[in-house]
Amino acid sequence: MGLSAFQMVYWKACHLPVEMKHKALWALKFLNFDPHETQTKRRNQLLELEEMQLHAYDSSRSYKEKVKLYHDRKLVKIVFNLRQQVLLFNSRLKLFPRKLKSKWLGPFGIKRVFPNGAVELENPNDDGQQQSWVVNGERLKHYLGGEVERFSKVMMLVDP
Incomplete structure (x- = not known):
């Protein structure tokens, strides 16, 4: 075979x-x-x-x-000074988008500027006490005047 x-x-x-x-x-x-x-x-x-x-x-x-x-x-370095008025970018707005709602909150006063780019903001409460918290300086821009929506609760401003 x-x-x-x-x-x-x-x-x-x-x-x-x-x-x-x-x-x-x-x-x-x-x-x-x-x-x-x-x-x-x-x-x-x-x-x-x-x-x-x-x-x-x-x-x-x-x-x-x-x-x-x-x-x-192309980056522009923004310098912040003490007691200057700034607006804070609302990063939580994208969760509940509203077409005509402002993305900026404030104005807030600058309490302290850190060398790493962080900025401590202060916001007077309704009861007269000062609230302060630290945010990234890239989330801020100078306040030039005009109407801006204000929130009394700071916890809505700070990311988790």
């Missing part, structure tokens, strides 16, 4: 590891490959790949630095 016992039972050819090694050596001899030459060629390819990775990493880092410089150049 021309089939081995293994082929008759499992309906496929059986390849032993010795045969595979022999076929690989036969292919090397047949194609006239020098194992040392292919080894050095593969090592050179790996070195070139590593060099390309390093070049891609350097170009990515330089691109990120350029984008950061461009972004930082």
